[in-house]
Amino acid sequence: MTRRRATQQRLDPLGTLAAWPLSPAIAAIVLCYSVIATVLQQDQIQSPLLATLAVLAMGAAAGTLVIATQPANAPFNGRMHLVMVGLALLGYILEQFSRWGGNLLVQDDFGPVCIGFLLLALAPYRPWRQIAFSGAVASVVAIAITLPQADSFKVEVPIAVYAIVSATQILAPTAAGAAYSRRIVRSILAWQTDARRAIVARTEEARGQMARAVVEQQVAALKSGVIPFLAELLERGTVSALDIAHAGQLAADVRRTLVAEIDRTWLDSVATRERAALTERGTPGLLVVADPEHRATAFRADQRAATAALIGALCAAPGFDPHSLVVQITGTAPPVKPAPSRARPAQALPTAAQDTASVPIVPRSPVAKPAPAAPAPAQVDTITIQAALDLPPRKVRALLRPYLGVIRVVFDNVRVTVRRPSLTIEYDSARDPNEASAERQAPSTPATPAGVRAQKAPRQVR
Amino acid sequence: MSLGLPGHLVQATLSRALARASHWFGLICLAGALLSVLALSVFPVTDRLPVTVAAILGMGALLALLARWRTVPLTIAYLLLGAVCTYLFTSAVLGMPGVFPSSDMFLISLPKMALIMVGGAGSGALIGVLWSTVGFLLAEVAATLAVSQTPVPDRPDVFTIVTYLFLVGVMLLDGLARRTGRAAQPAIHRAVQDDQSRILRHDFDVRAIALMHDTTLNQLVSVARAKPGPLTRGLEAGLRETLQTLAERDWLTHVDERTATSAGNDGWLSSAVFRAIDRMRDRGLVVDITGDKEALARLDPQSDQELGLAVQQCLVNVLLHAGIVTAEVVIDADEQNVSVMVLDAGRGFMEAETGSDRLGLRQSVRKRIERLGGSVVIWSRPGAGTSVLLTLPAPPIVASTIAAAAEAADEAAAEAGPSTELPLSGPVASAHRGTSSAAGQLADKPAPTDRATP
Numbered sequence: 001m002t003r004r005r006a007t008q009q010r011l012d013p014l015g016t017l018a019a020w021p022l023s024p025a026i027a028a029i030v031l032c033y034s035v036i037a038t039v040l041q042q043d044q045i046q047s048p049l050l051a052t053l054a055v056l057a058m059g060a061a062a063g064t065l066v067i068a069t070q071p072a073n074a075p076f077n078g079r080m081h082l083v084m085v086g087l088a089l090l091g092y093i094l095e096q097f098s099r100w101g102g103n104l105l106v107q108d109d110f111g112p113v114c115i116g117f118l119l120l121a122l123a124p125y126r127p128w129r130q131i132a133f134s135g136a137v138a139s140v141v142a143i144a145i146t147l148p149q150a151d152s153f154k155v156e157v158p159i160a161v162y163a164i165v166s167a168t169q170i171l172a173p174t175a176a177g178a179a180y181s182r183r184i185v186r187s188i189l190a191w192q193t194d195a196r197r198a199i200v201a202r203t204e205e206a207r208g209q210m211a212r213a214v215v216e217q218q219v220a221a222l223k224s225g226v227i228p229f230l231a232e233l234l235e236r237g238t239v240s241a242l243d244i245a246h247a248g249q250l251a252a253d254v255r256r257t258l259v260a261e262i263d264r265t266w267l268d269s270v271a272t273r274e275r276a277a278l279t280e281r282g283t284p285g286l287l288v289v290a291d292p293e294h295r296a297t298a299f300r301a302d303q304r305a306a307t308a309a310l311i312g313a314l315c316a317a318p319g320f321d322p323h324s325l326v327v328q329i330t331g332t333a334p335p336v337k338p339a340p341s342r343a344r345p346a347q348a349l350p351t352a353a354q355d356t357a358s359v360p361i362v363p364r365s366p367v368a369k370p371a372p373a374a375p376a377p378a379q380v381d382t383i384t385i386q387a388a389l390d391l392p393p394r395k396v397r398a399l400l401r402p403y404l405g406v407i408r409v410v411f412d413n414v415r416v417t418v419r420r421p422s423l424t425i426e427y428d429s430a431r432d433p434n435e436a437s438a439e440r441q442a443p444s445t446p447a448t449p450a451g452v453r454a455q456k457a458p459r460q461v462r
Numbered sequence: 463m464s465l466g467l468p469g470h471l472v473q474a475t476l477s478r479a480l481a482r483a484s485h486w487f488g489l490i491c492l493a494g495a496l497l498s499v500l501a502l503s504v505f506p507v508t509d510r511l512p513v514t515v516a517a518i519l520g521m522g523a524l525l526a527l528l529a530r531w532r533t534v535p536l537t538i539a540y541l542l543l544g545a546v547c548t549y550l551f552t553s554a555v556l557g558m559p560g561v562f563p564s565s566d567m568f569l570i571s572l573p574k575m576a577l578i579m580v581g582g583a584g585s586g587a588l589i590g591v592l593w594s595t596v597g598f599l600l601a602e603v604a605a606t607l608a609v610s611q612t613p614v615p616d617r618p619d620v621f622t623i624v625t626y627l628f629l630v631g632v633m634l635l636d637g638l639a640r641r642t643g644r645a646a647q648p649a650i651h652r653a654v655q656d657d658q659s660r661i662l663r664h665d666f667d668v669r670a671i672a673l674m675h676d677t678t679l680n681q682l683v684s685v686a687r688a689k690p691g692p693l694t695r696g697l698e699a700g701l702r703e704t705l706q707t708l709a710e711r712d713w714l715t716h717v718d719e720r721t722a723t724s725a726g727n728d729g730w731l732s733s734a735v736f737r738a739i740d741r742m743r744d745r746g747l748v749v750d751i752t753g754d755k756e757a758l759a760r761l762d763p764q765s766d767q768e769l770g771l772a773v774q775q776c777l778v779n780v781l782l783h784a785g786i787v788t789a790e791v792v793i794d795a796d797e798q799n800v801s802v803m804v805l806d807a808g809r810g811f812m813e814a815e816t817g818s819d820r821l822g823l824r825q826s827v828r829k830r831i832e833r834l835g836g837s838v839v840i841w842s843r844p845g846a847g848t849s850v851l852l853t854l855p856a857p858p859i860v861a862s863t864i865a866a867a868a869e870a871a872d873e874a875a876a877e878a879g880p881s882t883e884l885p886l887s888g889p890v891a892s893a894h895r896g897t898s899s900a901a902g903q904l905a906d907k908p909a910p911t912d913r914a915t916p
Contacts (some may be wrong), residue, residue, distance in 0.1 A: 012466035014647055022635060029628075107568035107621075123483070155562060160501040165568050168494035172575070175490045180483035187475045192465050194787050195651070198748040202740075203658045205751075209731050210659070214666040215714050218674060226678055227708060230685075234701045238692045239685065247685035254679050258671050266660050273656075301657055309653035313646070402646035406466075 003189070007181065008124040009075050011188040013405040016074075016124045023069040026121040027062035030114045034058040034091070037110040041099070050098035058091035058114050065121055071401065074408040076125035084122075085134045088115045089141055096145045104154045106165045112142050116173035128182035135174025139167040221257065226250055265296040267327060270308045274315045278322050285322025287315075291329040295381045298431050302410045307383065310403045310425070314387050317399055321421070324388035331381045379431045383411075386424050393418040400425075465654055466647055468746020470781040474585045476636045481581030481590070484629070485529040488579035492522040495551060495572040502555065514554040517547035521576065528581070537582035537593060544577040545600040552608035564617045565609045571621040574601035578626050587637025591630050598626045648744045655744070677704045729759025734770025735802060739791060742777040748788040749777065757795030760856040768830045769802065769854055772838075775826035776804040776850045783809060799836075801853040810842045827852070 009016040034055050038045070045051045061084050067073060068080035092111030096103070103109070115138045122131050143163045150159045229250060233243060271287040278285040299307070311327065314320060389396055396418050404425070408414050411427040467475055496518045503511050524540045551573050556562055562569075577600060582593030601622065609616045681704040688697055730736055735758055739749050761769060773791070780789045790805040827850065828838045836854035 014466045014650075015472065019636065022632065025631070155567075157561060158501045161498050161569065164494050164498050164501065168490060168572065169568070172487045172490040172494070176483040176487035176579075179486035180479045183482040184475065184479040187471075187478065188467060191467055191471060191475075191787065194748050195465050195746070198743065199655050199658050201750075202655060202743060203662055206659065206731060207662065210663050211666050211714060214663065214670050218670050219708070222674075222678060222708065226682065227705065230681060230701050230705055233685065233693070234698065234705065237698075239688045239690055239697075241690050244686055244688060244690065247682045251679055251682035251686055254674065254682065258675060258679070261667060261671055264667075266657070266664070269660050269663075301654075304660075305650065305653040305657045308656060309646070309650045312649060312653065403650075406646075406650055 004129065005127050006185045006189065007075070007127055008184045008188065010409050011185060011192070013074065013409045014402050015188075017071055017402065017405050019124050020069060020071060023121050024066050026117050027066045030062040030065075030117050031059050034095075034110040034114055037108060038095075041104075041108060044099045044102045044104055046100060046102050047098045050094050054091050054094035054098055054111075056091075057087050057094055058110065061085075061087035061091060061114075061118055065118055069121070069125060071405055071408070072414075074405065076122075078130070081122065081126055081130060081134070084118060085115075085138070088118050089138060092138075092141070093145060096149070100149065101152055103149050103152050106146055106153065106162045107169070109166070112138075112166045112169035115142075116170045119170070120173040120177040123177035123180040124184070126181065128178040128185070131174060131181055132178040135171055135178070138174075139170045142166040142170055226254065263294065265291065265294055266299075266304050267291060267296040267307075267329070270311055271327070274311060274325075277312075278315060283322045285315075285325070288326045289328075290326065293329075293331070295329040295331055298381060299429060300410070303429055306403070306406045306410050310400070310407060311385065313400065313403050314385070314389070314423075317389055317391070317396075319390035319421070321388035321390070324386070326384075326386045328384045328386075329381055330384070332379060381429045381431065382426060383429070384424065384426045386422065388421045389423050390421045393420055396420075396423060465651060468647055468651065470746065471787065473587075473637075477585040477587070477590060480633060480636065481532060482529065484579035484581035484594075485525055488525050488576035488581075489522060489529075491572045491576040491579070492518055492525065495569070495576070496522070498569050498572070499551070499554070502558065511554060514547075514550045517543075517550045518573065521547040521573065525576065532581070532583045534583045537580060540580060540582075541577065541593075541597055541600055544573065544580075544597070545604040548573045548577060548601050549604040549608045552605045553611055556609060556612040556614045559613075562614055564615050565605070566617040566619050568621055570605065571619050571625075574598075574605055574619065574622045575625045577601040578622065578629060587633045590633045594626065594629055594633070598622070647746065651746055652744045673707070677707045680704075730755035733758040733761070734766045735773050735791075735793075736770075738770040738774035739777065741774065742781065742789075745781060747777060747781055750788060750790045751793070752790070753793035754795050755793055757793060757800050757856075760795070760800055760858065761854065762856075765834050765836075765854050765856065768834055769800075769852065772827045772830050772852055773802055773804060775823070776852075779823070779848075780804070780806045780808060795856070797858055798855060799853050800856040801851060803849060803851045805847065805849045807847040810844045810846050810848050823850075 008019075038051050038055055064080060064084040064087060068076045068084065088111075092109075092115060095109060095111045099109075116135075119131055119135050119138070122134075143166065146162050146166045147159055150162060153162060229243075229246065233239065267289050271289045275285060275287050278287075296304075311325070314325060315322075391399070397416075400416070404414060404416065407425075407427055411429050414425070414427040416426075417424040496515065499511065499514055499518065521540070521544050524536065524543055528536045528540050552565075552570055555567075555569060556565060577597040578594050580593045580597045582590070584590070584593075602619075605619070606616065681700055684697055684700055688694070693701070736755075739751065743749055758766065758769075777789060780786070786806060786808040788806075792803040792805065794801050794803070823838075823840070831838050831852050831854060834854055836852065838853075839851040840848070842848035
């Protein structure tokens with residue numbers, strides 16, 4: 001998302017959830033005001049049909065606002081913005097035509113005030129430039145439609161004043177909405193810069209511990225079998241047929257372990273972590289990750305974090321059945337190429353792949369053949385999370401609302417089904433074929449100095 | 463990235479954004495008022511017209527200043543000048559004979575609405591409501607006074623009333639809503655952090671696996687393909703090299719050169735102080751840590767635990783009261799003591815102004831540390847931040863060699879003085895100056911509930 005298109009809703013979904021009640025309130029004000037103004041000013045109305053249509057259009061604009069700002073429909077997109085502004089302008093124009101020639105006052109027309117309110121309500125959801133631009137367009141329309149009616153107005157002032165009154169009613173709230181949007185987006189972006197810096201620093205702090213843990217894990221695995229075996233061979237100075245068989249066996253074991261580790265994705269790590277947390281809480285459980293094609297590797301950083309947070313919230317929820325969680329990733333098309341971020345010894349390491357050609361390490365899943373160069377449709381990964389949660393559906397929704405709020409912003413097409421006790425959450429992630437390799441982020445604190453990194457795609461372990 | 467605002471920044475950020483919105487609303491209203499007055503001057507000009515124009519321009523200028531610096535004097539100046547301007551504008555516009563039928567004209571509401579949109583100093587919802595209410599009352603009084611001197615009948619001004627009610631409603635909603643739905647923010651923050659760690663871990667794993675592949679697997683395969691009998695020279699050399707590579711130190715260098723060359727800091731990572739800081743970081747506080755972190759390993763488990771809880775309380779106070787993003791923790795040690803200083807550049811407080819309920823610092827920090835024979839010193843002043851220095855006795859670890867002690871002494875010398883004069887950041891240095899009188903008697907920071915009134 002570019003900075004220009006940033007909105008509070010996209011940057012801080014939880015904060016926007018808190019502001020949500022404002023939009024039905026504004027919609028109610030708009031609807032009530034247009035009805036009341038129409039009823040009270042019946043004597044000015046020339047065409048009841050147009051007046052009714054005007055109220056209906058304005059009501060539809062208010063309804064669009066409520067629907068588009070619903071947390072379930074997040075994020076508020078540009079199309080809904082256009083529809084809402086279009087309906088509101090239509091309502092305004094119809095209102096003016098319905099009282100053409102009989103309009104006594106500019107200030108009591110509901111159109112400008114309602115448009116102003118509706119644009120103000122967009123502040124948390126739309127970029128400030130678009131709010132401001134909509135306001136500018138609406139005020140041009142207002143001026144254009146007010147000036148020709150100058151003869152019918154009962155207050156005799158220069159016609160510029162009529163234009164000022166109608167335009168100010170639109171522009172003042174619009175400017176407020178745009179200013180809010182701009183300011184809050186800047187504040188959140190500033191905070192995120194700080195937060196990201198802090199996260200990098202924090203990761204760096206634990207770096208040594210992590211590196212040592214990795215080495216310890218590997219050494220522990222080898223200490224039981226391989227190291228004593230090799231040391232004994234060296235000491236003895238001879239190789240027996242039994243040693244040869246044993247070496248073959250050990251090599252197969254090591255290879256199997258390596259392949260398993262290479263095939264691990266972040267989702268497996270998340271499941272391992274949650275399993276450990278469940279055991280710690282005294283309710284050991286079984287978390288199943290089904291991702292045979294390793295589609296998880298295509299997820300972006302924010303998608304990974306949001307999914308991990310959701311899974312964590314489910315596992316920690318009251319009434320959660322620790323044996324019930326299943327996370328599955330499927331998709332529309334097979335991966336075009338093997339996901340490049342999967343762990344493979346980089347060829348930058350000098351001694352790699354010298355003498356092992358005869359003992360290929362084959363990944364668990366067969367390597368997909370390179371797809372033909374034809375423009376493939378955007379590939380969609382669908383993640384399905386199933387769990388059993390013994391809670392009333394209302395409570396389940398309340399519990400998950402903030403997490404789903406974030407999920408909705410970073411994924412598409414979120415579906416939630418709650419049938420006590422089963423809960424199913426599904427959502428899609430569309431991969432941009434052009435970004436398939438470019439978007440893979442290097443860690444902010446890479447283990448390898450940048451200059452040493454292989455620029456080419458890592459090679460398959462063989 | 464969905465790193466939303468953490469709880470402690472929500473109020474200040476929303477308040478700033480709402481004030482900005484109010485100011486723009488007000489500026490547009492004033493622009494409308496100005497243009498209307500100019501347009502009306504085509505009509506027979508009232509003698510007060512130049513005065514009215516000047517007043518609106520002045521009001522607009524003050525509002526622009528207020529948008530830039532939200533201070534109490536500017537807020538008050540704006541409210542007062544705005545009331546005068548409203549009076550002048552209303553009497554000038556309504557004073558035009560036979561133009562306006564009554565006082566409930568949108569034109570008349572313009573400066574009044576601008577006055578309500580004062581968006582004054584302070585960051586609480588209630589303070590905002592208070593300023594706007596003052597603005598509303600002043601506007602209504604000024605307008606009523608002006609209307610009473612014209613022949614036009616006085617009618618209630620719906621625009622102003624609705625604007626006022628709406629603004630108050632929005633401010634209260636923002637003030638109340640921040641309490642709900644925010645509980646998940648730390649979890650999401652944590653998830654982003656974990657993801658970052660996972661990437662690094664993954665990178666390490668890849669390198670470890672590569673090494674494993676190059677050494678162990680290669681060697682096992684060579685053995686598997688050897689002929690029974692004595693080891694060939696090549697095979698023997700290969701085995702020797704592999705076993706050497708698998709020596710832990712070497713492996714670590716392969717996995718992460720930086721870790722292998724730097725001294726271990728696991729003592730710091732396993733300390734309670736680190737865990738306390740980590741928890742606060744999950745809540746969105748950015749904590750910079752400097753100084754001799756490893757010194758914390760010298761504390762016995764109980765002191766470590768208590769110091770961790772005390773530091774946590776200090777950081778909670780920063781979250782609750784300081785209204786800022788970052789805090790700094792400086793760790794220092796000499797031969798007898800280990801000290802931790804928690805600094806923030808936030809609002810600060812005046813000892814005399816704090817309430818009687820001072821449980822936060824008194825119980826959670828001071829009692830805790832003093833029970834273990836340590837001491838607590840607090841410097842603070844409104845606007846100059848707060849520093850809390852916690853010192854605990856900690857004998858040097860016997861195992862640590864003379865070299866370590868010499869290093870500690872060197873550091874102490876480099877910092878030119880005892881532990882109370884740590885390398886200080888700006889605001890704290892000023893806190894030193896500002897509260898030299900108060901530093902003697904140790905101040906207590908109030909309990910969180912004290913200063914929660916927005």
